[in-house]
Amino acid sequence: MMNVNMKMMNVKKNVVASAARTHQSRSSGAQARAGTPSQCVFSAGARRPAPKATTTRLSRRANVLAQAAGKTLDRPLRVAVVGGGPSGSCAAEVLAKGGCETYLIERKMDNCKPCGGAIPLCMIEEFDLPMEIVDRRVTKMKMISPSNREVDVGQTLNEQEYIGMCRREVMDDFLRRRAGRYGANLVNGLMQKIEGGEGEQPFKITYNAFDGENTVGVKTELEVDVIIGADGANSRVAKTMGAGEYDYAIAFQERITLSDEKMKYYEDLAEMYVGDDVSPDFYGWVFPKYDHVAVGTGTVVNKTAIKQYQTAIRDRSSEKCSGGKIIRVEAHPIPEHPRPKRVSGRIALVGDAAGYVTKCSGEGIYFAAKSGRMCAEAIVAQSEGGKRMVDEGDLSVYLDEWDKKYWLTYKVLDILQKLFYRSNPAREAFVELCDDYYVQKMTFDSYLYKTVVPGNPLDDAKLLVKTVGSIVRSNALRKEASVV
Numbered sequence: 232m233m234n235v236n237m238k239m240m241n242v243k244k245n246v247v248a249s250a251a252r253t254h255q256s257r258s259s260g261a262q263a264r265a266g267t268p269s270q271c272v273f274s275a276g277a278r279r280p281a282p283k284a285t286t287t288r289l290s291r292r293a294n295v296l297a298q299a300a301g302k303t304l305d306r307p308l309r310v311a312v313v314g315g316g317p318s319g320s321c322a323a324e325v326l327a328k329g330g331c332e333t334y335l336i337e338r339k340m341d342n343c344k345p346c347g348g349a350i351p352l353c354m355i356e357e358f359d360l361p362m363e364i365v366d367r368r369v370t371k372m373k374m375i376s377p378s379n380r381e382v383d384v385g386q387t388l389n390e391q392e393y394i395g396m397c398r399r400e401v402m403d404d405f406l407r408r409r410a411g412r413y414g415a416n417l418v419n420g421l422m423q424k425i426e427g428g429e430g431e432q433p434f435k436i437t438y439n440a441f442d443g444e445n446t447v448g449v450k451t452e453l454e455v456d457v458i459i460g461a462d463g464a465n466s467r468v469a470k471t472m473g474a475g476e477y478d479y480a481i482a483f484q485e486r487i488t489l490s491d492e493k494m495k496y497y498e499d500l501a502e503m504y505v506g507d508d509v510s511p512d513f514y515g516w517v518f519p520k521y522d523h524v525a526v527g528t529g530t531v532v533n534k535t536a537i538k539q540y541q542t543a544i545r546d547r548s549s550e551k552c553s554g555g556k557i558i559r560v561e562a563h564p565i566p567e568h569p570r571p572k573r574v575s576g577r578i579a580l581v582g583d584a585a586g587y588v589t590k591c592s593g594e595g596i597y598f599a600a601k602s603g604r605m606c607a608e609a610i611v612a613q614s615e616g617g618k619r620m621v622d623e624g625d626l627s628v629y630l631d632e633w634d635k636k637y638w639l640t641y642k643v644l645d646i647l648q649k650l651f652y653r654s655n656p657a658r659e660a661f662v663e664l665c666d667d668y669y670v671q672k673m674t675f676d677s678y679l680y681k682t683v684v685p686g687n688p689l690d691d692a693k694l695l696v697k698t699v700g701s702i703v704r705s706n707a708l709r710k711e712a713s714v715v
């Protein structure tokens with residue numbers, strides 16, 4: 232992150248005040264049917280049929296608003312996606328396939344996002360990811376308690392099941408190129424400013440283009456009808472639309488190369504450490520990557536102590552990682568909850584920009600890709616394949632569907648984090664609970680497949696008793712500890 236920021240500052244300093252030029256659309260796919268952005272004319276047209284009714288209050292509001300919009304366009308709907316991470320690339324792919332004139336603006340085409348790179352199994356099939364981008368298949372996981380009690384989880388996995396470990400630079404590059412193959416214009420540029428967008432006016436996006444050998448950047452303008460902010464936790468799009476702030480955790484990670492012998496231990500194994508020493512509110516991890524391990528931790532409650540927690544996770548894993556060489560140090564914010572506003576006018580936020588990382592597990596890649604896809608699907612559907620103008624109501628359809636699908640998942644993980652990461656006795660209880668076969672099965676199934684798996688009522692009842700027992704015991708231990 233620090234490297235990227237330095238580069239951004241240099242770029243800003245060096246911007247040449249060259250005459251602004253308008254982006255030329257590529258004559259392929261959907262773009263071939265489009266005029267250049269500056270030639271676009273809106274034409275009044277017949278109203279579209281009302282979108283399909285859903286039951287929530289927001290949906291009803293969205294439908295009413297949607298009926299008032301939707302003028303027929305004499306050229307495809309123009310959508311700019313700012314940010315070419317998983318959320319942006321997955322959005323751009325759907326938009327381009329769906330008939331919209333799509334621009335995917337990414338400041339750094341070889342961006343190496345600080346990330347553990349763990350993805351659930353379902354993502355590979357759902358997003359049609361090739362196996363080459365999965366460096367390692369993790370089939371074993373160790374949960375390690377504050378007293379260093381180790382519990383092996385993953386025993387419930389069958390031979391086909393695993394957690395995929397990826398390098399983000401590889402995965403993001405693949406997803407971006409694929410969006411390009413489907414007709415999205417890939418723009419190497421740093422988005423700087425958004426203007427316009429009032430009423431039916433188009434937006435004017437100003438970005439610094441880094442075409443070809445040009446590393447200094449050329450000030451460039453682009454006119455679009457809709458903007459998707461997929462520009463991550465420090466989203467400039469979110470700031471521009473007044474989306475409001477969110478709490479964030481700071482995550483710190485070191486990439487460490489190990490000897491072949493040490494690496495063998497982590498071949499298909501990941502470790503999660505819990506304890507006040509490694510984080511007051513999260514966990515520390517050792518994840519196996521292509522030719523190294525990623526060792527990291529995160530916190531929201533005491534960000535200034537992040538280096539101290541990183542030292543602790545290095546110490547806790549030192550026996551297995553001894554002699555390793557740190558090849559990269561990285562840090563980045565992780566959103567704690569969705570922003571107060573995720574859609575405003577014809578701008579929508581997805582992925583980290585919207586705040587879609589789950590508590591407890593800190594998982595964001597799948598939810599970024601999924602939210603990008605769902606937002607784009609709503610735009611394609613509401614614009615009838617890019618033929619009609621959309622408005623805030625149309626974009627809100629995506630929010631309705633998102634909240635309906637995932638609200639409970641976020642809530643449950645939030646409660647689990649509050650319950651089990653609050654003290655060392657609670658963490659001991661948590662690790663103890665992870666030893667249960669049924670807990671492992673339910674946890675892995677819901678992580679790997681992103682569906683709430685219906686459980687066995689008898690086992691659910693036993694689990695409830697066990698959980699309550701663990702919590703009561705952890706509370707008693709906490710009281711004892713505070714008396715001593």
Ligand SMILES: Cc1cc2nc3c(=O)[nH]c(=O)nc-3n(C[C@H](O)[C@H](O)[C@H](O)COP(=O)(O)OP(=O)(O)OC[C@H]3O[C@@H](n4cnc5c(N)ncnc54)[C@H](O)[C@@H]3O)c2cc1C
Nearest residue numbers: 314316317318338346347348349422463582583595596599
């Ligand atoms: C240390 C760490 C470990 C993590 N580990 C995991 C894990 O193991 N598994 C998991 O599921 N999640 C993990 N996460 C979370 C995960 O990394 C994010 O949730 C995910 O990257 C979000 O994807 P995104 O596309 O929304 O945003 P990002 O991946 O942040 O992509 C945003 C993109 O926008 C570009 N951009 C930003 N500003 C501009 C601009 N002005 N103009 C043009 N382009 C711009 C950036 O270069 C970047 O490519 C981790 C996070 C951290 C910090």
